[in-house]
Amino acid sequence: MPKFTHHVFICGNQRTPGHPRGCCNCDGKDALREAFKSELTRRGLTPLVRANKAGCLDQCEMGPIVVIYPQEIWYGNVQPHDVPRIVEETIIGGRLLDDLLIKDDQLNNTKA
Numbered sequence: 001m002p003k004f005t006h007h008v009f010i011c012g013n014q015r016t017p018g019h020p021r022g023c024c025n026c027d028g029k030d031a032l033r034e035a036f037k038s039e040l041t042r043r044g045l046t047p048l049v050r051a052n053k054a055g056c057l058d059q060c061e062m063g064p065i066v067v068i069y070p071q072e073i074w075y076g077n078v079q080p081h082d083v084p085r086i087v088e089e090t091i092i093g094g095r096l097l098d099d100l101l102i103k104d105d106q107l108n109n110t111k112a
């Protein structure tokens with residue numbers, strides 16, 4: 001079985017409304033993950049590119065959060081309408097999207 005070229009993890013964490021850290025999937029509908037699955041299928045990128053639901057990725061305040069491995073690309077405030085652009089520019093084209101990118105010094109590495 002070939003290795004994935006990109007493994008996209010989409011935070012699907014839910015919290016109660018009004019939680020101070022927010023959440024990435026407040027309504028529990030997994031719209032972002034569904035958008036990735038649909039776009040990857042439409043573009044014929046499966047199975048080499050895989051989109052999986054993740055638990056909290058601990059970057060909640062910048063959510064909804066998506067991280068792409070092994071490239072270690074973190075995107076924040078990602079909306080379903082951003083997904084075709086992420087697939088086209090980042091996954092296919094190898095280009096970072098500055099408006100979504102969470103830079104290393106912005107990543108929360110301290111909270112449990």
Ligand code: FES
Pocket residue numbers: 011012013014022023024055056057058059060061063064065
């Ligand atoms: S709830 Fe999505 S990163 Fe924490």
